[in-house]
Amino acid sequence: MARYIYNQETCAYERYELKGTALRNRMAVLLTISFGFALAGYVTFLHYSKPLDLLEVERKNADLKTAWFHLNYRLGETEEKLKFFAEEDDQNYRVILDANPLSTIERQAGVGGATRKSKALEEHTLISNTFDRALKLNNQLTVQNESFNELQKLLDRKLKEWASRPAIQPIDNKDLLRLHTTFGMRLNPVLKVWTAHKGLDFTASTGTPIYATGDGVVQDAYYSDSFGNVVYIDHGFEFETRYAHMVRFIVSKGEKIKRGQVIGYVGNTGRSAGEHLHYEVLYKGNQINPINFFQRDLSNKEYQKLLELAKTENSSLDY
Ligand SMILES: [Zn+2]
Incomplete structure (x- = not known):
């Protein structure tokens, strides 16, 4: 909307237009106010919202936590299975084959030895503990595997011995009259x-x-x-x-x-x-x-x- 102003010299209303310095001053004021609002909006945004890359990191962290729990659950299952094999080994197979059960020291062989963990890994206690658990399981599996190999050799020898030992009558004697x-x-x-x-x-x-x-x-x-x-x-x-x-x-x-x-x-x-x-x-x-x-x-x-x-x-x- 155009503005009009009364001119006392000409006694008439004339169209008012900003010119020169007045115009520049007005523009400067408007720009300053606009910049102020923009800055306040930006600061508010920074204060109350999170950048997109941080949200992405948090989402990945949650996924990793789920995977970590899942990994530990699987480790627990495998430990139980190994425990079952070790018990079968000591209480059944070794008894049948006249072999001594493995001692706790033999079964723990290698556990607690030097591990190649990175510094970053050591700083994360939860992951570091899981790493140790997996390493221990791996060592125990190696011991169990060697034990089964030893039992297989003992069994092969026993089977040969059982097959070789005289164990039947040398002629047909079903009626026991011979x-x-x-x-x-x-x-x-x-x-x-x-x-x-x-x-x-x-x-x-x-x-x-x-x-x-x-x-x-x-x-x-x-x-x-x-x-x-x-x-x-x-x-x-x-x-x-x-x-x-x-x-x-x-x-x-x-x-x-x-x-x-x-x-x-x-x-x-x-x-x-x-x-x-x-x-x-x-x-x-x-x-x-x-x-x-x-x-x-x-x-x-x-x-x-x-x-x-x-x-x-x-x-x-x-x-
Ligand atoms: Zn005789």
Whole structure:
């Protein structure tokens, strides 16, 4: 809206317009007021609001905290699983395999040693603690892994030992009628003198299959004047077995043998008073009673019956 002012000289209203210095002064005042308002607004904004990059940092911090809690939860789960494995290891596997449980010191091996933590990491206690926890878990897992490797080797050896040890009867004897003479002093059927009978005699018709009683290697298979056709098997772990008076054997020296494998057939060769199998078990070079090694193919009841039958005082069938 235009402004008019009364001119006393011309006695008329004339249009008023700012010019020159007055105009510059007015403009300066307006600019100063505008700048003042702008500055006050900016200061207020700084005081009551946060910059965008700070909001971004706070959001990332919250995400990291969530991830940190999640990480610790997972660490806790893994620690529990490891604890379960360690207990199974000590209380079951090592007991079965006759191995000592690992000591606490062995299980903590390496924990607390030098760690390569950056200075920045050390300054953050929470993260530093989690770092230590993960490191400890890693060390314990390494120990557990080594323990399982050791147990695997022990198990492999035990499985071989169990497979090798004489553990069945050398001929089919389901009705338990085959055992004729047992271990100990027996009357010689021909010489009529008492001698130590160092094995068991099983009566069976010629041609009845004879089985290896454990895994092993044929130590010898030949004809001897006393034993006739005889097979010697070395089972390792200081066990040997001998099978005598065969009509024939079907294995040769050096051959690998599995438990239950047919190695020959019952006969009456050598110094034998009738068709039968003379069977011996040796441990550390000495004959021991084979009747203690039949547990695999007999029930407890059958085994008790066999022990009763073993008490009969029959004379031996070899001389
Ligand atoms: Zn005999």
